[in-house]
Amino acid sequence: MTASTLTSSRALRWGIALALGLSLAACSKDEAEPDAAKGKAPAAAQPAGPSAEEVAAQEAQQAAEAALASLSEEELRSRGSQALREQRLYAPAGDNAMEYYLTLREKTGTPDASAESALIDLMPYAIIAAEQAIGREDFVEAERLRALIERTDAQTPALPRIKDSIAKGRAGVAERAEQEAEREAQRERDAQLAAQRAADEAAAAAAAAAAAAAQPTPAPEPATP
Template identity: 90%
Template structure:
């Protein structure tokens, strides 16, 4: 496929992913009594990072297209030796061998064998990029996998995960915008209540000052020495309104922890090459601070094959601070 066609396909794929993310959640009808709905984060086409990635991909493809078959074969072998399997973009073994495939009149046995060995690594790297929400890198790796074998069973799963991941980012942005709008409304109401109380206190003081003082009746002169005058009782000061307490910031509920870092476990190389699939279910204990305090396996099939990767990964998960500790259950599915 020419470089311009591949770049166009990538751009269309990015646009499709953003459209799926935007349509993943129906808009709620605004409540007339509650006032206008807060503004939500809406995708406005490819981001600057995605545009830069597309431009870099076009430049890399143009540079690779200018290399001869022998140069591509030599650079591919060197990239393999230096463990540049699928990254960085434009200078890795997969892209050299894919370009070699496209430029060769007949299949190159060494390049085809290398691509077969490299594709599982690219699939795992794409899933890890999705886990850390690096969708630009995930999309680049997905394109490499599709160029290598458009019929691989993992490809639909990667595409679906990218679309769902983008939709999740948009949904979280909308929720945060709604929470910020709610906090702003509460602050405005508190300020208005304080102003109303201050105005009421001022009006009461002005009304009291405007009342005429009653005249004191005259008293006859005393026939005995006058007693010293007693001081007038002091009036207690008017109570000042209590200060309005600022609204407390929202905290995640212990019944619904919100993850801030939750990478997915890697597929063990031996299990992937052997075609072994399975599932691992874990129980995760989370402190109020958001740190994972304990991870225990409740079910593993086949036992011991994927346990280590799941435990090592989940122990490093982090969640938003909560109002108390929480325990959740997660199931990880491994399919080659």
């Protein structure tokens, strides 16, 4: 066996090994990464628990309610009147006219005429604010206002609509998040397919180069006398 033949044989073997190695590596990556992506997909579809913002809002509301409950009836009337003058009608949480008057109602055994009149006047503003919060997808604030509206008048006609809008809005946000997660997963799958194609092409090119190198070198033509 000539040196040229030995060299060609070695080149062929190395080329085949390289092609197989590239192909197997690409297949292994293609199988492993989609499995990992599949492992993430169910988590995206599961209902999420309360967000950190929602938990913080609930804790702040509980603290505000405890602080309001500690005030006397006279303090509640005084602070409610001051909040009205300063246009703190339904916000900020724990320091607004609605909450002062609602706490006064719940604390006293008999309705306070001025507080009840103020609550009736404040309801339309709270309803509008709740709808605006829903529109900007601030569902923490919308839920806080819904609770104030329900405490003021659980039979108000706007309440079912607000509850339904909050539920639908949250569902819409969750659906968009799920769709975005699916788009991201699709982008990952596309990238994996592109990597697989590139590996296949590289393997094919390596195999072709090895096959070309394995071809015997033609013997030189005998010299013409």
